[in-house]
Amino acid sequence: MEELAEAPTRPHRKQKRLGRGTLTKELIVEAALRILDEGNVNALTFARLGKELGASPTAMYRHFSSRDEIETAVADELIRISLDGYEPLESWMDSLRDLAYRAWHTFSDHPAAAMHTFYRVTLGPHEVRAVDAILEAVHRAGWQGREAVFQYQMYSNLVLALSGRNAAMLAAAAAAGADSGNFWVQEYRPARPQDFPYVSAHHDELRIKDGFEVFSGQVEAMLAAMKAALPAAS
């Protein structure tokens, strides 16, 4: 029996009405990310935001015009976190690897928020920073113009897709309430094993042990392919 907002032991916790400048876009986005981090993908509701901020649910509409707009802002915030403290490394390959790992780990740390991020175009300030950082490394490698943009697309598409799917699987597992120890175990036990000889033969090995290992290998393959496709001058 939880009394709503009644904290008698803590006197001035409860206020009749919030002051005028209390809520800001930034505060709401931070609260939204907190909510997504502790709940699942659908945990981000206006009611929950209101509780988190001690405000009326509808107060959010003074700063965002819809739930979708909040999600987009959270996506840009996730990019900000991912980029925090980034500086180009000496080698362009190291720079791109660093950026890739940053995306992976940020998405892994915030899987629910990542599900709103990986396919979105936020057009926000931090997304622009990310695009610029990648293009900078691609230019340093030796590409220009159209070619540079193509390489940028290959790279960012791969990183966002792989990191995004990993986050989606993490979020789904969390929503299903699985304990984090065994959630990526796939138990393939076909009804007629003789019809699926390969699945049956590998039953015990069909478990993804470490998603990052696969990701890392794919990033290396991509970087190697980029290096091999580099234009003449080196």
Add this chain to the structure above:
Amino acid sequence: MEELAEAPTRPHRKQKRLGRGTLTKELIVEAALRILDEGNVNALTFARLGKELGASPTAMYRHFSSRDEIETAVADELIRISLDGYEPLESWMDSLRDLAYRAWHTFSDHPAAAMHTFYRVTLGPHEVRAVDAILEAVHRAGWQGREAVFQYQMYSNLVLALSGRNAAMLAAAAAAGADSGNFWVQEYRPARPQDFPYVSAHHDELRIKDGFEVFSGQVEAMLAAMKAALPAAS
């Protein structure tokens, strides 16, 4: 009562109550896929399913215990469609390429359903078929045991992630009501262009023209990397 034969001009006349064996898992899944295809990702509701099948919304609960279970069944159906008519080709690389393109095109044709598919483990009959088909090709290439499973993971992870993100972008664009001609245009116009020189310089080229071209290139790179990593005996 022979009254059932009335009103032949109007095919499905409104009936008070549906007959007993009218609804099946298969019919519901097909209806669900139809609904997802013409609406967006959130279009799949019990009310909409009821309307589509001329039944009560709650009738679905006699065949599925939750919305999530229906989505999982739709995911497996999507895999079935993707695999329809597949036969292993002579070369293992051709087989894997074929399977990859099938996934891409199926996801592109059903973007909303794909968003429920790309990160899920359905454990359904068709998913098992898909896993078996991939493992078959990997074995034919020359891998066995643990190594074979690792190659399977690299491959399927890449294909599902890339196809899934593409579908997610298509679905988001459709939900936003964009016409399919220009939805992947990213208009980066930073507030202070001098702070983002590379984005500004490539403003006109920062548009993804053909997602499949990028995908195809990445699949080829992966197949080449696999071939290069092949164990000794050939």
Add this chain to the structure above:
DNA sequence: TAAATTAGTGAATGTTGTTGACTATAGCGT
């Protein structure tokens, strides 16, 4: 200090997923 903005509120609306009690129907045994 009075007026004007406008951020925050609360009530209301129409959907949503899900539950539980009800009811008619198909298929069974006789």
Add this chain to the structure above:
DNA sequence: ACGCTATAGTCAACAACATTCACTAATTTA
């Protein structure tokens, strides 16, 4: 043919949801 029974389909109810609108009071400003 007849009733019995299991259960597929239905209906009403509920809590949670996004969103709208009119209202109210806190801050800014004149």
